[in-house]
Amino acid sequence: MYKTITFIIVLIIVGNGNVKSQNKMDSKTKKIVIAHRGASGYLPEHTMEAKAMAYAMHPDFLEQDLVLTKDDVPIVIHDIHLDDITDVAEKFSNRKRKDGHFYVIDFTYKELQQLNVFERFDPKTKKAVFPKRFPYGKSHFRLHSFQDEIELIQGLNKSTGNTIGIYPEIKNPGFHRKEGKDISNIVLGILTEYGYKTKSDLCILQCFDEAELKRIRTELKSNLFLVQLVGRRINDKDLDEFKTYADGIGPSIRAIIKSVDNNDVTYTDLVKNAHARNLKVHAFTLRADQLGKIPSFEKLLEIVFYGANIDGAFTDFPDKVVEFLNK
Ligand code: CA
Numbered sequence: 640m641y642k643t644i645t646f647i648i649v650l651i652i653v654g655n656g657n658v659k660s661q662n663k664m665d666s667k668t669k670k671i672v673i674a675h676r677g678a679s680g681y682l683p684e685h686t687m688e689a690k691a692m693a694y695a696m697h698p699d700f701l702e703q704d705l706v707l708t709k710d711d712v713p714i715v716i717h718d719i720h721l722d723d724i725t726d727v728a729e730k731f732s733n734r735k736r737k738d739g740h741f742y743v744i745d746f747t748y749k750e751l752q753q754l755n756v757f758e759r760f761d762p763k764t765k766k767a768v769f770p771k772r773f774p775y776g777k778s779h780f781r782l783h784s785f786q787d788e789i790e791l792i793q794g795l796n797k798s799t800g801n802t803i804g805i806y807p808e809i810k811n812p813g814f815h816r817k818e819g820k821d822i823s824n825i826v827l828g829i830l831t832e833y834g835y836k837t838k839s840d841l842c843i844l845q846c847f848d849e850a851e852l853k854r855i856r857t858e859l860k861s862n863l864f865l866v867q868l869v870g871r872r873i874n875d876k877d878l879d880e881f882k883t884y885a886d887g888i889g890p891s892i893r894a895i896i897k898s899v900d901n902n903d904v905t906y907t908d909l910v911k912n913a914h915a916r917n918l919k920v921h922a923f924t925l926r927a928d929q930l931g932k933i934p935s936f937e938k939l940l941e942i943v944f945y946g947a948n949i950d951g952a953f954t955d956f957p958d959k960v961v962e963f964l965n966k
Contacts, residue, residue, distance in 0.1 A: 670944055671699040671951035672960045673806050675924050676717060680955035682773050683724065683758045685715045686780040690788060694795050698957040700806040700843060701792055705785055707820050712748040713785040713829065719743055719811050722762045725754040725782070744818050748784065756780040771928055785826070789833050804841030808868070812851040823855050830863070838864040838886065843921075845889055849881075856884035866921055869894070873909075878916050887919030887950070892939075895922055895947045899932045906947050914948075922947075925954035937963065 677689030678696060685704065693701055705713040720740045721727040727734070727741040730753060735741050743751070758775045759768045767775040789805060796802055807826060815822040823846075835842035844861070846852045847868040855861045867881045868889040881888055890909060897905040913920050922943060927936040936956070940963045943949050954960045 670949070670964055671921070672957055672964065673700045673702055673921065673951060673953045674698040674957040675702050675953035675955050676704070677701060678955075678957055680769075680772060680927060683756055683780050685717060685724075686756055687783055687788070687791060688780060690791060691795075693957050694792065694801075694803060696958040697801070697961050698803065699951070700804040700841075701788075702953060703785060703788055703805060703807045704810050705807055705822065705826055706743045706810050707815055707822050707825065708746060708748045708751060709744060710747045711820065711825060713822070713826055714743060714748065714751060714782050715785055715788050716743060716782060717810075719814055721746075721751075721754065723768075724759050725756055727754055728762065730754060744815070744820070751782050754782060756782055769928055785829060786833075789829070793833065802841060804843065805835070806843045806845065809844070809846045809848070809851065809855075812846065812848050823851060823859060827855070827859055827861055835863065837862045843887075853884045866919070868923075875912060878912055878918065882916045882918060885918065887921055888913055889921045889923060889953075892922045892925070892943055892952075895920075895949065896942060899942070904942050904946055910947050910949055919950040921951040921953065922949045923953040925952050925956070925960060927956045927959055940964075 674693035674696070676684035677686065678693035679685070679689055682689035682692055690701055703715045704717045706716050706719050707713055716724070719742055721743055722741055731741065731746070731750070734745060736745070757780070758773045760766060760775045761768065765775070785807065792803060792805055807830070809823050809826055812822055830836070830842060830844070834840065840863070843864045843866055844855065845866040845868050846855070847870055849867060852865055852867050856865060864887070865885045866887040866889045867885040870891065878888070894909055895907055897907050910920050925939060925943070930936065930939060933939045933942065936959060940960060943952060944964065952960065
């Protein structure tokens with residue numbers, strides 16, 4: 640009896656982590672929070688610091704955008720260019736292409752390690768894109784590989800007992816192919832190596848390129864949970880096609896909310912039509928400092944999660960969204 644009670648108390652104290660790990664799929668059935676580029680509302684996007692901070696905010700997934708280096712290392716960075724988050728123009732001024740951009744793919748991983756990473760800025764004006772966020776040019780941040788970030792997240796899962804997943808995005812597969820590289824194949828190899836193989840593993844793979852995501856399912860035979868990002872207008876026929884290879888779609892919140900006029904919100908049929916095909920909807924991007932016509936962040940969250948009934952969202956402010964959904 641004594642032992643049983645102690646056991647129950649220990650279970651209660653250890654709490655969430657253990658309960659969650661008994662049901663790995665849980666995070667794909669409830670409404671999920673995806674830390675967009677980490678806690679990017681507070682620290683420079685995609686830095687290890689932004690990821691550690693995001694992790695401590697208890698989202699369900701941390702996002703990684705992936706681009707290959709010259710020596711085939713996938714690094715975690717949003718663009719195929721280095722121009723607007725690093726000091727590449729000062730450190731390697733003679734390495735830009737004719738179009739004026741510095742490309743990740745023209746540098747080895749070792750070279751990229753020499754760059755300082757900053758809060759996102761406009762390279763022409765040197766002004767921060769989000770002026771209320773972490774000050775541009777301050778402190779000391781570095782680029783890192785996909786493997787380093789997986790090891791950070793898996794390490795924290797071990798040391799904290801939480802079960803937070805990864806949500807990698809394959810960036811510009813067409814560009815990589817033109818440069819002679821098969822980014823999807825390389826990324827899938829790394830995912831397999833780190834134990835992400837099936838839909839029940841804590842990984843969701845995303846891509847905007849429709850032919851490439853289909854290829855990942857068919858030709859590359861991935862069994863992962865796949866989300867088709869969509870940046871264009873889509874119709875029922877598109878959704879029928881996505882359904883043949885994907886488990887969900889990732890539209891912009893602008894494709895979900897038709898109009899907002901004071902308290903009168905109207906919605907498109909996208910979420911309903913996706914749900915009718917058993918596709919999850921993970922929308923991007925919820926930003927507390929970019930609200931447009933919506934009066935508050937809380938109101939935006941009400942609109943997308945309960946008005947539009949999305950299944951998850953990418954956010955630069957994971958703490959605020961986690962707090963909202965816990966209420
Ligand atoms: Ca992304």
